[in-house]
Amino acid sequence: MNTVVDTALIQALDREHFLHPFTDFKDLATRGARVITKAENIYVWDSEGHKILDAMSGLWCVNVGYGREELASAAYRQMMTLPYYNSFFQTTNVPAVQLAAKLAALAPEVGGRRFKHVFYSSSGSESNDSNVRMVRRYWDLLGQPQRKVIISRHNAYHGSTMAGASLGGMSGMHAQGDLPIPNITHIKQPYFYELGQPGETCAEFGLRAARWLEEKIIETGPDKVAAFIAEPVQGAGGVIIPPDSYWPEIQRIVDKYGILLISDEVICAFGRLGYWFAYEKFGYRPDLITFAKGVTSGYIPLGGVMVGDRVAKVLIEQGGEFNHGYTYSGHPVACAVALANLDLMEKENLPGRVRDDIGPYLARRFTELGEHPLVGLAETCGFMAGLVLVRNKATQEAFKPELGVGMLCRGHCFRLGLIMRAVGDRMIIAPPLVMTHEQIDEMIALIRRCLDATLADLQAAGHL
Ligand code: PMP
Numbered sequence: 001m002n003t004v005v006d007t008a009l010i011q012a013l014d015r016e017h018f019l020h021p022f023t024d025f026k027d028l029a030t031r032g033a034r035v036i037t038k039a040e041n042i043y044v045w046d047s048e049g050h051k052i053l054d055a056m057s058g059l060w061c062v063n064v065g066y067g068r069e070e071l072a073s074a075a076y077r078q079m080m081t082l083p084y085y086n087s088f089f090q091t092t093n094v095p096a097v098q099l100a101a102k103l104a105a106l107a108p109e110v111g112g113r114r115f116k117h118v119f120y121s122s123s124g125s126e127s128n129d130s131n132v133r134m135v136r137r138y139w140d141l142l143g144q145p146q147r148k149v150i151i152s153r154h155n156a157y158h159g160s161t162m163a164g165a166s167l168g169g170m171s172g173m174h175a176q177g178d179l180p181i182p183n184i185t186h187i188k189q190p191y192f193y194e195l196g197q198p199g200e201t202c203a204e205f206g207l208r209a210a211r212w213l214e215e216k217i218i219e220t221g222p223d224k225v226a227a228f229i230a231e232p233v234q235g236a237g238g239v240i241i242p243p244d245s246y247w248p249e250i251q252r253i254v255d256k257y258g259i260l261l262i263s264d265e266v267i268c269a270f271g272r273l274g275y276w277f278a279y280e281k282f283g284y285r286p287d288l289i290t291f292a293k294g295v296t297s298g299y300i301p302l303g304g305v306m307v308g309d310r311v312a313k314v315l316i317e318q319g320g321e322f323n324h325g326y327t328y329s330g331h332p333v334a335c336a337v338a339l340a341n342l343d344l345m346e347k348e349n350l351p352g353r354v355r356d357d358i359g360p361y362l363a364r365r366f367t368e369l370g371e372h373p374l375v376g377l378a379e380t381c382g383f384m385a386g387l388v389l390v391r392n393k394a395t396q397e398a399f400k401p402e403l404g405v406g407m408l409c410r411g412h413c414f415r416l417g418l419i420m421r422a423v424g425d426r427m428i429i430a431p432p433l434v435m436t437h438e439q440i441d442e443m444i445a446l447i448r449r450c451l452d453a454t455l456a457d458l459q460a461a462g463h464l
Contacts, residue, residue, distance in 0.1 A: 003037040007047040010035050021160070034414070039066035042432045042439055044419070054419045055429040055443055060235055060267045061298030064344050065434040071299045074340035078333045087120075087330040096120065096330030099338050103291075106276040106342070107306055111285045115306040117316075120329040124266035124292035125159025127303040128229070131262050131288055132163045133324045135227045138260070138311050141318045147226040147259075148183040151216050155189045157236035158229065158264055158290075167229055169237075185220065187212040189234060190242040193377055193388065193396075206243030214253045227260035227287075232278035235267040235430070238423035239386035241379055247282040260287040260311065266303070270294030271345055271433050273382030274355030277306075281382070287311050295338045302334035350433040354383045361437055365444045372451050374458075383433055389425040389454070391464065399425055403463060405454065412453040418446040 011032035019025060020033070035047035042065055044054050057063060064071070078095060085093055100118040107115040119134070121127045132150065139147035150167065152158065158167035165173045166180030169189070174180060188195060190209035192202050200208070217225050228250070234240035254261045263286035268278035270291070275281050277289060287310050292303030307315070315322060328334070345351070353359075363380045369387055370378040376390030389405050391397045399405040406422030413420040421428050431443065458464045 003045070003047075005035060005037055005047045007035055010047065041065045041067060042435055050417060052414070052417050052419055053439075053443055053446060055431045056419050056421055057430055057432045058298050059293070060272075060430045061293035061296075063270055063272065063294040063350065063433045064297040064341060064348075065432040068297070068299075068341075068344060070340045070344055071297065071337050074336045075300060075333050078336035082332050085332065086327065088325060093330065093332045093335075095332045095335035095339060099335040099342075102339060102342060103295075103304075103306060107289070108277075108280060110279065110283075113285050113287070113308045113310065115289065115308050117307040117312045118304050119307060120302070120304040120331070120335075121292075121326055122301040122328045122331065122334070123159070123303045124264070124290060125161040125164035125303075126326060127266070127290045127292060127305050128158045128167055128264065129161050129163040130305050130324060131227075131229070131290060132167070134288065134305065134307070134311065134315065134322075135260055135262070137319070137322060137324075138314050139226050141314050144223070146224055149220050149225045150184050150262075151213060151220070151225060151228045152184060152186050153189045153230055153234070154186050155191075155237035155240065156186075156229075156231060156234060156264075158231075185216065187216050189237065189240055190246045191240045192243055202243045203245040206245030207249050209242070210246050210249035210253060213250060214256075217253070217257050217259070222257045225257060225259045227262055228254055229262040229264055231264045231266075232268040232273065232282055233381050233384060235384070236423070238426040239379075239381070239384050239428045239430070241381045241384075241386075242282075247284045251284045262286060262288045262290065264290040266290055266292045267294075267384070267430065268382075270342075271351040271354050272384060272430065274359050275351050295341065296334060297341050299341065300334045300337045301328075302331065302338055345433075348434070354433055358433070358435055358437070358440065359383055362431075362440055365440055369444065369447060369451070372448065372455075374451050374455050383435075384428070384430045386423075386426050386428040389427065389451075399458075399463070401425075403458075405458065408457060409450055409454040412450040412457075413446075416446055416449050416453070418443065418450060420447065420450070 014033050015029045036044050037047050038045050044052050103118050104116045152167045154169035156169040158164045166184045169186045192205045196205045263279050265278050273281045279286050287308045289306040296302045359382050366380050366385045367378050369375050374389050376388040376396050378387040391399050406425040410422040
């Protein structure tokens, strides 16, 4: 396919007509957007011909890498057979049914809880809106309509719709549009590096952080709390990896108060942490699981909620009509692509590869970056990783936020052919799960060059 484009023309049209997500429109107009024209395996190319190693899998989604013929053919075949039909009005379609059964088979039973049912959407945000509707419906049906409050965490990301942004704990998002909506409240995140106290072990901190949930439940009134929602590892918040002691204590607390547990696995499912679903890794028992992104490796929009027995039983047996759904719930083409994607992941054993091979190798190579003079901490979990840029390694002194050191580093990454994301001064990656050891080495070498270039800039400007 011809991917040669007139960069200036595309940028002009972009400036004129396209309002980008999470973007300062005026600022982008002065710079011009980078135009990405093609992709293959773990690399993308821009319209100027630069080859860039995509260490973010697009937006945490291209798990099987770019250019996979199998997914394109599945979409083509399904479009020619049945490009669309709704699943309202007592109709269904073959790929939607097959995918629901497949997902149910991939989600292991835990503590007697099975995930036999799927509710479809087209994104993570919509799926979390569905969670809010479903959780409230559940408690209404059980005769406890006062159970409305959903507890989430600061710095969480659960999407950008009104409910998604409210569940999320991003203060910048709450500041726009009068959010959160009522009956959503937040506790602090389990970030040991920032919130651990002197002398406290990581395990002790994990227990203390989990108990913030119990304190919030008691403060709210246990009979008013409907659910707790959390990402297994916080992604957009900066790859915040909880201590091992955190999730078991969360499980004890939600069990004690009988509240529902929602595991938002939009990033963490489908091999990212070395398992089909992340609750397997941490050993907790969710009632609802949000998924999106990796289910189709981002080739086409699809999301949904895996509904555990506890909720499904009530919705199905006592529910009557659930007045909720989307035009694209169970979209046949999206579901056909998801089936092809999961098939590929199974054939290539991507979750197992992350768990036993490339995950441990990334852990070894990435943590070596901790030796760099700018790096205060470098840690990984499965195939996600984050490092913290600090002014002083010994004291962990941070840079002044106004210096924008993370963004400076990100700029060097782009320039040197690497996509890495900056969350404040935390630099994060979540590469495609098809990466080879050699490509991990290539990525680590690039990261090192970016860190060196950032260090040189800071030294030249007298900030170190
Ligand atoms: N939940 C989590 C954990 C996410 O990371 C995201 C997206 N980054 C979402 C929900 C929202 O998904 P979407 O952008 O597809 O609406």
